[in-house]
Amino acid sequence: MTASAIVYTSATGFTARYAQLLARKTGLPCLALERAKELPAGTGVVYLGWLCAGGIKGLKKARKRLAVRAVCAVGMAPSSPEVVNKLAGQNHLEGLPFFYLRGGYAPEKLPGPYKLMMAPMTKAVTGHPPKDENEAVMQEAFRHGGDWVDEGALAPVLAWLEGS
Known part of the structure; x- marks a missing residue:
């Protein structure tokens, strides 16, 4: 596994829930980005961030100190190939595994x-x-408001982690 931890940024709790579910499924430590300074610089992580105006919150900050191995964006809209491709391009994720998770809105x-x-x-x-x-x-x-957090949506992320 190329990731040693899960790091996330959450504003209303949906991204935090996904990060905690992923941690429970993988056994990896899970830290909010503010606490990620506890990890050694260059630690390989799966980063989860919430979407705001097409940007993945906290991703730039995470990339400065950590080795982001995969990215999960948590948004409100249903997933589609168009949404995923657009977000990947806007956030410069070329070459990184990228996953979109439908979270919610509070x-x-x-x-x-x-x-x-x-x-x-x-x-x-x-x-x-x-x-x-x-x-x-x-x-x-x-x-x-709405809540679409679904543990099953993590299946592709888990498959990537198992295969990496």
């Missing part, structure tokens, strides 16, 4: 600046009748 837990940032997006998403069931689900999540 507007009541967002830190202040992110609440302000999400207010216009919530209006834009919810300000019209939904076109289909997926859009209705997203509108409901923007209004009241």
